[in-house]
Each structure stands twice: as C-alpha cells, then as structure tokens.
Amino acid sequence: xxxxxxxxxxxxxxxxxxxxxxxxxxxxxxxxxxxxxxxxxxxxxxxxxxxxxxxxxxxxxxxxxxxxxxxxxxxxxxxxxxxxxxxxxxxxxxxxxxxxxxxxxxxxxxxxxxxxxxxxxxxxxxxxxxxxxxxxxxxxxxxxxxxxxxxxxxxxxxxxxxxxxxxxxxxxxxxxxxxxxxxxxxxxxxxxxxxxxxxxxxxxxxxxxxxxxxxxxxxxxxxxxxxxxxxxxxxxxxxxxxxxxxxxxxxxxxxx
Amino acid sequence: xxxxxxxxxxxxxxxxxxxxxxxxxxxxxxxxxxxxxxxxxxxxxxxxxxxxxxxxxxxxxxxxxxxxxxxxxxxxxxxxxxxxxxxxxxxxxxxxxxxxxxxxxxxxxxxxxxxxxxxxxxxxxxxxxxxxxxxxxxxxxxxxxxxxxxxxxxxxxxxxxxxxxxxxxxxxxxxxxxxxxxxxxxxxxxxxxxxxxxxxxxxxxxxxxxxxxxxxxxxxxxxxxxxxxxxxxxxxxxxxxxxxxxxxxxxxxxxxxxxxxxxxxxxxxxxxx
Ligand SMILES: Nc1ncnc2c1ncn2[C@@H]1O[C@H](COP(=O)(O)OP(=O)(O)OP(=O)(O)O)[C@@H](O)[C@H]1O
Ligand SMILES: [Mg+2]
Numbered sequence: 097x098x099x100x101x102x103x104x105x106x107x108x109x110x111x112x113x114x115x116x117x118x119x120x121x122x123x124x125x126x127x128x129x130x131x132x133x134x135x136x137x138x139x140x141x142x143x144x145x146x147x148x149x150x151x152x153x154x155x156x157x158x159x160x161x162x163x164x165x166x167x168x169x170x171x172x173x174x175x176x177x178x179x180x181x182x183x184x185x186x187x188x189x190x191x192x193x194x195x196x197x198x199x200x201x202x203x204x205x206x207x208x209x210x211x212x213x214x215x216x217x218x219x220x221x222x223x224x225x226x227x228x229x230x231x232x233x234x235x236x237x238x239x240x241x242x243x244x245x246x247x248x249x250x251x252x253x254x255x256x257x258x259x260x261x262x263x264x265x266x267x268x269x270x271x272x273x274x275x276x277x278x279x280x281x282x283x284x285x286x287x288x289x290x291x292x293x294x295x296x297x298x299x300x301x302x303x304x305x306x307x308x309x310x311x312x313x314x315x316x317x318x319x320x321x322x323x324x325x326x327x328x329x330x331x332x333x334x335x336x337x338x339x340x341x342x343x344x345x346x347x348x349x350x351x352x
Numbered sequence: 353x354x355x356x357x358x359x360x361x362x363x364x365x366x367x368x369x370x371x372x373x374x375x376x377x378x379x380x381x382x383x384x385x386x387x388x389x390x391x392x393x394x395x396x397x398x399x400x401x402x403x404x405x406x407x408x409x410x411x412x413x414x415x416x417x418x419x420x421x422x423x424x425x426x427x428x429x430x431x432x433x434x435x436x437x438x439x440x441x442x443x444x445x446x447x448x449x450x451x452x453x454x455x456x457x458x459x460x461x462x463x464x465x466x467x468x469x470x471x472x473x474x475x476x477x478x479x480x481x482x483x484x485x486x487x488x489x490x491x492x493x494x495x496x497x498x499x500x501x502x503x504x505x506x507x508x509x510x511x512x513x514x515x516x517x518x519x520x521x522x523x524x525x526x527x528x529x530x531x532x533x534x535x536x537x538x539x540x541x542x543x544x545x546x547x548x549x550x551x552x553x554x555x556x557x558x559x560x561x562x563x564x565x566x567x568x569x570x571x572x573x574x575x576x577x578x579x580x581x582x583x584x585x586x587x588x589x590x591x592x593x594x595x596x597x598x599x600x601x602x603x604x605x606x607x608x609x610x611x612x613x614x615x616x617x618x619x620x621x622x623x624x625x
Contacts, residue, residue: 162520162524165524166524167520167523167524186524187525188521190517190521192517194517194518194520194521196518196536196539197617198539198617199535199617207525207527207536208525208527210526210527210528236617252525256525
C-alpha cells in the first residue's frame with residue numbers, strides 16, 4: 097500500500113497520527129424555547145490541538161460543550177469525531193464539579209469506568225496524584241475545598257484517557273496561584289497524553305497563554321477564529337504575548 | 353509551661369466530650385421526664401379507673417406480656433402492618449417514580465393521590481370490611497389505600513428533585529443505565545425513600561389498629577377496643593403502652609441505625625464542613 101493511497105482513503109499519516117479532524121461541528125443550532133443559543137455554528141478542531149473558546153457570559157459556551165459531549169442534542173446540524181472513526185472517548189470537566197456527594201474521590205473517578213477491565217484503583221490513585229490529591233483518595237466531596245473538587249473532576253475526565261477533553265472554565269473557582277500551577281500541570285498533561293482540548297474561558301490572558309487557537313463565540317455564532325502565533329513555553333510578560341493579547345482583546349471588544 | 357498548656361488542652365477536650373454526651377442525652381431525657389410527669393399530673397386529676405398512673409400501666413403491660421397474649425395479638429397486628437406497608441410501598445414507589453419521571457403520568461395520577469390523601473381511613477376500613485369480610489385482606493386493603501398516596505408524594509418529590517446535573521454527568525461519560533441507577537439515582541432518592549417509609553409505616557400502624565377495631569377478631573387494635581367496650585380502661589392503657597414501646601423500638605432499633613449507615617458519608621463529612 098502506497099502512502100498516497102493511505103492518505104486518500106483514511107487520511108492516516110505515516111507517523112500514525114491523522115489528518116482527519118478530531119472534532120467536526122457542522123451547522124449546529126440549539127434553541128431553548130424561543131431563545132436561540134447557537135445558530136449554525138461550524139468549525140473543525142485538528143487532532144491534538146488545544147483550542148480556547150471565549151465568549152461573554154450567556155453566549156452559549158457551556159451549551160456548545162454539552163452538544164459536543166452529547167448531553168444536549170442539537171436542533172440542527174451534527175457533531176462528528178472523524179479522527180477516532182466517529183467513536184471518540186470524551187472527557188468533560190464541567191463548570192461546577194458534578195461529583196457524587198455520597199462517594200469518595202476515588203469512587204468518583206472509578207464511577208465513570210463501568211466494566212473497563214483495564215481499570216483498577218491504582219489507576220484512579222495515579223490520576224488523583226496527578227492533580228495533586230494524593231492525600232485525599234478517601235475523602236468525600238464535602239470535605240474538600242472548591243478547587244480540590246474541581247481537581248477531582250479533572251482527574252475523572254483525564255482517567256478515561258480522552259481523545260477529546262472538554263473543559264468548562266475549570267479554574268474559575270481556584271485562587272490565582274493554584275490556578276497558575278494547574279494551568280502548567282494541564283499543559284504538561286496535554287503534552288504527554290496529546291488529547292484534543294476545547295477549553296472554555298472568559299479570561300483572554302488565560303486563552304492566549306494556553307491555546308494554539310482561539311475561537312470567539314457571541315450572538316449564537318463564532319465571530320473570531322485566530323491562531324496563537326507564540327512559541328511555548330509562553331511568558332505572559334513578554335512583549336509579543338502582551339501585544340497579541342491586546343489584539344485579541346480588541347477584536348473581542350469590537351465584535352463580541 | 354507546656355505542662356500547663358497540655359492540661360488546659362486536656363480539660364477542654366474533656367469538656368467537649370462531656371458536651372457531646374449531654375447534647376445527645378439531655379434533650380431525650382428531658383422529653384421523657386416531661387412526658388411521664390405530664391402523665392402523672394393528669395392521672396392524679398382524673399379518676400384512677402379512667403387513667404391509671406404510669407407505674408400501674410407498665411406493671412399491667414408486663415403482666416400481659418408474661419401471659420403471652422401480647423405476643424399473639426402483636427403478631428397478628430404485625431402481619432397486617434407488614435403486608436399493608438409493603439403493599440403501599442410497592443404501589444407508592446411505582447406511582448411516585450412514574451409521576452416524577454413523566455409529565456403524562458403526573459397529570460394522570462395527581463387527582464387520585466390528592467383525593468386519596470384526604471379520604472378518611474375509617475371509610476376505607478368500612479369499605480374493606482364490606483368487600484373482604486373479616487379476612488386479613490380487609491385491614492391490608494384499607495392500609496394500602498390510605499397509605500400509598502403519602503408514600504407516592506414523598507417518592508414523587510424525591511424523583512423530581514434528582515440532581516439533573518449529575519444525570520448529565522453520567523450521560524456524558526456513557527455510564528450504563530444499571531450503574532447509573534445504582535450509584536447515582538438510588539443514593540439521590542434514598543432520603544426521600546426513608547421519609548416515605550417512615551410515614552408509610554406510621555400511617556400503617558394507625559390504620560391497621562383502627563381497622564382491627566371493627567374488622568378483625570384479634571390484634572392489638574381489637575384488644576384495645578374490647579378493653580374499652582368492657583370498661584377495662586387500665587387494660588386499654590396497657591395495650592396503648594405496648595403500641596408505644598414497639599414504635600420506639602422500630603424507630604431506634606431499625607430506622608436510626610439504618611440511616612446512620614446509609615448516610616455515613618454525611619456525618620463523616622461534618623467535622624470539616
Ligand atoms: N437547560 C436550559 N434551559 C433553558 N435555557 C438554557 C439552558 N441552558 C442554558 N440556557 C440558556 O442558554 C444561554 C447560554 O447558556 P450557557 O450556559 O451555554 O452560557 P455560557 O456561555 O456558558 O455562560 P457562562 O460564561 O456564564 O457560563 C443562556 O441564556 C442560558 O440562559
Ligand atoms: Mg458556562
């Protein structure tokens with residue numbers, strides 16, 4: 097089989113990765129009653145890309161993530177996962193942690209694994225260690241701080257080894273210093289595990305710092321789609337960083 | 353210096369422990385003492401024939417227990433209660449779940465539940481006796497019909513109040529339905545099921561004893577009523593005491609320990625919360 101043939105049939109590349117996008121949204125529309133939240137939203141996310149989704153409060157960011165993860169059915173259009181042959185594993189970190197209050201951290205992670213034969217509690221512990229909860233395996237959610245709960249949600253989403261990781265303002269309830277640490281940790285994890293990430297935030301600095309590409313959502317549609325032309329690791333004090341951030345802000349303010 | 357600090361800390365720890373004990377014991381003891389004192393007060397106002405003193409009643413209760421007559425009638429009553437309670441839980445949990453999940457079912461059942469809650473237990477007991485005669489079915493049917501609306505309402509509310517965000521979380525991680533029911537939905541409705549069974553059992557007691565007064569030839573209610581008819585008030589009081597003791601045994605022997613186990617996660621969470 098020649099390379100050319102492989103390319104044309106499945107989009108597979110020689111190094112095993114794929115040209116097919118990880119997420120493909122076409123003409124997504126979503127209404128709640130009379131209120132139209134998403135109006136014909138289309139975009140693709142290449143495999144392994146880190147995308148930030150920014151938009152004002154109520155612009156439909158969470159709704160878009162819910163549609164991608166299949167919790168909400170779109171009224172129109174569809175979401176596909178071509179890179180995973182349509183069958184992507186999705187890890188969703190919600191805006192509020194959504195943990196089972198009657199189960200411990202470890203049980204909460206185990207809960208989403210069903211009868212997965214590869215899962216045992218050591219796996220769960222490893223992911224809790226990863227997010228810095230090595231001492232809290234057997235604590236109940238009410239015994240944790242808001243930031244710690246959010247991290248259990250992150251461990252749970254990472255533990256399914258997601259092809260697509262959806263994160264809804266995961267650090268908004270965490271103090272600035274911890275959030276900084278978690279951002280670095282997340283970037284490390286992203287480098288190691290290479291999931292495709294859609295990261296919702298309303299913080300432009302955070303978006304520019306984390307993402308390869310920034311999508312802007314407002315009035316039910318994407319009004320901005322910019323690549324972040326900065327090398328990693330990024331220093332948020334550098335001239336390039338500040339200049340680009342102001343550029344994004346400007347566009348966001350004018351159109352959002 | 354550290355020696356003093358230590359003994360001060362120890363003294364505080366002791367005080368706190370003591371406070372824990374008094375917090376648990378004092379209110380209960382106070383309630384009990386007040387109840388018994390009230391009984392004494394009333395008993396000394398009313399003629400002794402109508403209202404004996406607590407000691408006398410308890411002595412007669414012990415005497416009745418010793419003859420075995422209590423066991424016999426309590427068993428008969430318990431059987432009816434258990435059947436009626438089980439029946440009303442089955443009907444109530446089913447109807448309540450349907451009402452909580454489905455709009456059509458809610459609209460369909462609501463009038464029955466509302467009416468059912470207000471129909472007098474005596475009416476059902478009378479109808480039950482007319483239909484089933486003196487068989488065990490009469491008090492059981494009366495109990496189910498009177499109790500299930502209350503169970504239904506509790507279950508309905510519990511199912512309706514299930515945390516939708518958790519359900520969405522389960523769905524987004526493709527958790528299977530049986531697992532979701534066992535790990536997410538059931539624990540969520542458990543407090544509602546507890547209050548439903550508390551209510552259900554309490555109402556079942558009332559209805560069964562009431563129904564036994566004219567639709568049975570044995571049971572605690574039957575004996576209580578017979579005692580009244582023969583003007584043996586002290587015996588009626590003794591049967592009432594049996595009733596009270598059994599209720600308290602069930603509350604503190606069954607419901608409380610079960611609750612403590614099921615809701616362990618809440619109390620474990622308390623010290624830090
Ligand atoms: N289940 C629902 N039923 C009705 N309306 C909804 C529902 N979920 C969201 N909405 C509406 O859809 C709009 C978008 O909500 P969404 O939560 O997606 O916004 P968001 O961009 O995530 O906002 P935020 O930044 O505040 O989290 C809002 O106007 C909201 O009121
Ligand atoms: Mg949101």
